[in-house]
Amino acid sequence: MITTRAAVLNEIGTPLELTDIRVDDPEPHEVRVSVTHVGLCHSDLHYRTGTVPTALPVVVGHEVAGVVEAVGSAVTSLSPGDRVTGALTPSCGRCVNCEAGHSTQCTRLDEVRLRQRPAFETVDGRPIERLAAIGAFSQHILLRENALVRLPDDIPLHVGCLLSCCIVTGVGAVFRGAQVRPGSTVAVIGCGGVGSAIIQGARLAGASAVVAIDLDDDRLKAARAYGATHVINGGDGDPVAELRRQLGEGVDYAFEAVGSARTAETALALLRPTGTACLVGIAPMGTELTVPALDFFFEEKRLIGSYMGSGQAREDIAQFARLYQQGRLMLDEMVTRVIPFAEVNEGFELMSSGDVTRIVVDLQA
Ligand SMILES: NC(=O)c1ccc[n+]([C@@H]2O[C@H](COP(=O)([O-])OP(=O)(O)OC[C@H]3O[C@@H](n4cnc5c(N)ncnc54)[C@H](O)[C@@H]3O)[C@@H](O)[C@H]2O)c1
Ligand SMILES: [Zn+2]
Ligand SMILES: [Zn+2]
Numbered sequence: 001m002i003t004t005r006a007a008v009l010n011e012i013g014t015p016l017e018l019t020d021i022r023v024d025d026p027e028p029h030e031v032r033v034s035v036t037h038v039g040l041c042h043s044d045l046h047y048r049t050g051t052v053p054t055a056l057p058v059v060v061g062h063e064v065a066g067v068v069e070a071v072g073s074a075v076t077s078l079s080p081g082d083r084v085t086g087a088l089t090p091s092c093g094r095c096v097n098c099e100a101g102h103s104t105q106c107t108r109l110d111e112v113r114l115r116q117r118p119a120f121e122t123v124d125g126r127p128i129e130r131l132a133a134i135g136a137f138s139q140h141i142l143l144r145e146n147a148l149v150r151l152p153d154d155i156p157l158h159v160g161c162l163l164s165c166c167i168v169t170g171v172g173a174v175f176r177g178a179q180v181r182p183g184s185t186v187a188v189i190g191c192g193g194v195g196s197a198i199i200q201g202a203r204l205a206g207a208s209a210v211v212a213i214d215l216d217d218d219r220l221k222a223a224r225a226y227g228a229t230h231v232i233n234g235g236d237g238d239p240v241a242e243l244r245r246q247l248g249e250g251v252d253y254a255f256e257a258v259g260s261a262r263t264a265e266t267a268l269a270l271l272r273p274t275g276t277a278c279l280v281g282i283a284p285m286g287t288e289l290t291v292p293a294l295d296f297f298f299e300e301k302r303l304i305g306s307y308m309g310s311g312q313a314r315e316d317i318a319q320f321a322r323l324y325q326q327g328r329l330m331l332d333e334m335v336t337r338v339i340p341f342a343e344v345n346e347g348f349e350l351m352s353s354g355d356v357t358r359i360v361v362d363l364q365a
Helices: 042-049 109-113 157-164 166-178 193-204 217-226 239-247 261-269 313-325 341-351
Strands: 002-008 017-023 030-039 063-071 083-086 120-122 127-130 140-144 148-150 185-189 209-214 230-233 251-256 271-279 302-305 335-340 358-362
Touching (some): 017 140, 083 157, 157 166, 185 193, 185 261, 193 209, 193 217, 193 251
Parallel strands (some): 209 230
Antiparallel strands (some): 017 120, 030 140, 120 127
């Protein structure tokens, strides 16, 4: 067991407390990672504000990169010193969903994540929860070997962390979730970290039009740099009418990357007949959708969801890393600011200002 520094959420709606915690030794299949960088994802904010319930105290943070420090006795593919990013949907590899290639829907996830002892404890021995069994706002974390991907040397860790959540989620939703076809038209509602990755995925997929929709003009300006061909400020009126005015008809694919019933319903309304709406944003617990039934049979629309890129995260992250190396996936541009660990709470405040795509926290600074 070691003692390290972590940012702990003790009560919903309060700032994270930077404090010492204890981290258990790695179990046979686990790796202890010295965390260098963590991107601030809106999902962390959901736990902090209570829109997604969690046990307390908890260490949030999951968009993670760092360096392997110690490995459990059964670990074969990683060694101390390896630079890594997270593949945050570990899986058993053997259940019916894993065998079918849907590892994000592993039916044995609880078993896979089960530990003999709590991974994190307070210095006086009380257990601390970890968001998604990760808890990245800690200078040391424990992850299963199959929840990590080695990063090539020319990918800096402060951009490599994005691969583990917003990139695999957004680009994966395009390729694996909705399976966007070349030449088709795409709309993206919400142009934060995840939405910007969806826009880039649509560009890489060869979409002939990519319409970015947000409430903030700075985010829309950035969206153009990531590949949007059209932009709509959703606060200026009806985005459905405006999209039809700009394109002449609805889109083949509409992605929702905000997390609300209203924007999910808008995604369906943006489609032309036979189009697919893909929900990626995480709506508050208990949210229900009201959608017109006629859309599904007379217009053959489809409504789907995509979680963490709907696929084989380790393989996909390695591929997306190569797209970055080839200059085809923009990661540096997405990191608006790197802030020191002590400013993590201010980082969450900055997230809601328009001129940021991703804030990354440097845990060693
Ligand atoms: N499905 C998954 O696996 C997965 C993974 C990561 C994040 N998420 C979820 O995706 C969502 C987006 O995450 P993020 O980190 O990109 O958030 P973010 O805060 O960086 O971006 C959200 C964007 O939505 C915009 N927005 C807010 N209300 C809007 C509206 N009514 N119309 C248009 N735009 C609006 C904001 O201006 C902002 O640009 C969150 O709900 C998050 O929890 C899902
Ligand atoms: Zn995330
Ligand atoms: Zn499985």
